[in-house]
Amino acid sequence: MSVLVASDLDRTLIYSAAALGLDMPDAEAPRLLCVEVYQGRPLSYLTETAAGLLAELARTSVFVPTTTRTVEQYRRVRLPGPAPRFAICANGGQLLVDGEPDPDWHTRVRTTLAAACAPLDEVRAHLRATADPAWLLKERAAEDLFAYLVVERELLPESYVKELAQWAAPRGWTVSLQGRKIYAVPEPLTKSAAVAEVTSRTGADEVLAAGDSLLDADLLLAADRAWRPGHGELADAGWTAPQLTVVEEKGVVAGESIVRALGERASVAGARAGARAGGEVIRAVSRGRD
Known part of the structure; x- marks a missing residue:
């Protein structure tokens, strides 16, 4: 039996400086490892302990980074x-398979979106028309699949995201606010569908998942076991599910707790699979002797 671990990245496993949440005394803060550099500057981190746990998890399971990033x-x-x-x-x-996009999967996704949702151009036009330059920093499309705004959170009206979601829903789109970004994403464009494809290809028997935002909810629901941190959209909404474990920590230390929990569960599943496999071998040998 193989265990597939599908985890969101930003604010689940890795954290920008603004999202670290290091509210303990400086002398007690965990050592950090930088895992992303952007324009020559360090951008994303995890704790050194989490790094060791993640490296072991990647060696003992089918670890699948599952992100909204391009x-x-x-x-x-x-x-x-x-x-x-x-x-x-x-x-x-x-x-991505061995680092390269799978063109057949991408074609299947685009075909599904074209049949089920309003076109991206219509959504982008609405975003441009409704976003106020007073709080809008950037408007972007990602992979020609979905759109997002980068905003000044302090100036963003509380009603904007709710009104945008109400406009988008009848058009087959969903809206998510994550940090300084407002995402508009087609409803059929889901992490869970892609994870199901990887599960089919690998023959994994158990799927573990982790995430912090509304865009991760479908992934967490589809998993056999799931985890979320004590921060983020799902935490703010009090979101839960029968197979979900809530990690009470917030910030980068929550990421460490999540990796530890994923590794422990993957080890338990692997041990059980090994015991079953050993039992089957013994039974097969016994039948051969009979």
Whole structure:
């Protein structure tokens, strides 16, 4: 039996300086490892303990980074441990195999979106028309699949995200606020669909997942066991599910707790599988003697 671990990256496993949440005395803060550099500057971190745990997890399971980042943004991240065979980018729109996008998967996704959702151009036009330059920093499209705004959170009206979600829903789109970014994503564009594809290809028997935002909810629901941190959209909404474990910590130390929990569960599943396999071998030998 193989265990597949599908985890969101930003604010689940890795953290920007603004999201670290180091509210303990400086002398007690954990040692950090930088895993992403952008424009010559360090950008994302995890604790050194989490780095060791993640490297071991990547060696003992099918570890699949599962992110809303574009392929280009994902390639900036240097996670500890062996390079993942599979990675999911663009919220499920891109499936990387040995570091390269799978064109057949991407074509299947685009066909589904074209049949089920309003076009991206219509959504981007609405975003441009409704975003106020007083708080809008950037408007972008990702992989020609979804759109997002980068905003000044302090100036963003509380009603904007709710009103945008109400406009988007009848058009087959969903909205998520994560840090300084407001995402508008087609409803069929999901991490869980891409994880299901990887599960089918690998023959994994158990799927573990972790995430912090509303865009991770489908992934967590589809997993056999799931974890979320004590911060983020899901925490703010009090979101839960029968198979979900809530990690009470916040910030980068929550990421460490999540990696530890994933590793412990993967080890338990692997041990059980080994015991079953050993039992089957013994029974087969006994039948041969009979």
